[in-house]
Amino acid sequence: MHLVAPLREFFEANTARLTVFQLPAFAPDLNPQEGIWSLVKRGIGNLAVLAAGRRLRRVAGLIRRGQRSRGDEVAVTGLPGRPPELRPADGAAGVRRGGPGGETGAVQIRIEAVDLPGRSCPGGPGAPDLLDVHVAVQRRERPGELLDLHPGDAASAVWTLECTASPLGEGIDVKGPYVQGRPGQRFVYLVWGNVEADGGFTMFRRAKLMFDGVDGRVLAEAVAAGRLVGRLGLTDVKGLPLCAAVRPPMVAWSAESATEVGEGRV
Numbered sequence: 001m002h003l004v005a006p007l008r009e010f011f012e013a014n015t016a017r018l019t020v021f022q023l024p025a026f027a028p029d030l031n032p033q034e035g036i037w038s039l040v041k042r043g044i045g046n047l048a049v050l051a052a053g054r055r056l057r058r059v060a061g062l063i064r065r066g067q068r069s070r071g072d073e074v075a076v077t078g079l080p081g082r083p084p085e086l087r088p089a090d091g092a093a094g095v096r097r098g099g100p101g102g103e104t105g106a107v108q109i110r111i112e113a114v115d116l117p118g119r120s121c122p123g124g125p126g127a128p129d130l131l132d133v134h135v136a137v138q139r140r141e142r143p144g145e146l147l148d149l150h151p152g153d154a155a156s157a158v159w160t161l162e163c164t165a166s167p168l169g170e171g172i173d174v175k176g177p178y179v180q181g182r183p184g185q186r187f188v189y190l191v192w193g194n195v196e197a198d199g200g201f202t203m204f205r206r207a208k209l210m211f212d213g214v215d216g217r218v219l220a221e222a223v224a225a226g227r228l229v230g231r232l233g234l235t236d237v238k239g240l241p242l243c244a245a246v247r248p249p250m251v252a253w254s255a256e257s258a259t260e261v262g263e264g265r266v
Helices: 005-013 033-044 052-070 216-225
Strands: 105-114 133-139 142-151 156-168 171-175 187-195 201-210 226-233 244-246 251-257
Touching: 105 187, 105 216, 133 156, 142 156, 142 201, 171 216, 216 226, 216 251
Parallel strands: 105 226, 201 244
Antiparallel strands: 105 156, 133 142, 133 187, 156 171, 187 201, 226 251
16 A cells, blocks of 8 residues: 555544555565566567557466466466467558568658767877768668768768568567668668778778667657657767767657658757
């Protein structure tokens, strides 16, 4: 019981017919469902589902796993041995299915960057400074193919990637020419390089925008709306071009309609 003032007053006024037992805030030994709900929350906290039925099946599976591990079986929750078979209709949760393999369709990834570090960057030990730094998105399996090269002193930089989204287990997999990595480990490379006098591009560092940092609900909403937007600054704490793995809070992901232009947001 929560011992707020009105409840305390009620208990004190009814001591003749009420016996109050004060339990700890977290007491899994006295309340076995504590452990069950802890397991379920960990299992669905970042889960993106294509329909409500998938989430219910996931929750049911996690509860049964907890029952087996605790030895409580059906007595804890009353859950039957197998949940009823659920067949969510296509189009549930705003996601259209179509095409081979249950593909959900096209989705854009829009990267909006500000706070670029500048056109120059100190060179490494014994190396000259870099004086014409640019940043671009690198294509998968074609590292020399760069999308939308922006100078390092630009006020902002924007990249729009045309991708597809498809079911992956209980979640969503996003693929495209500029999406790197394996399913469950997808990311986008932002590559930093120096533009040489002959026009060549010499890469010196990369940032990985990790999709595993995208909240599952945001990703599902983005697939339904048509666009996933990532907004970030491109200068690290040392004043250098941002590199290494990038996850929230360094990047903020949101879902938007693909019909929105997005101008003025960067």
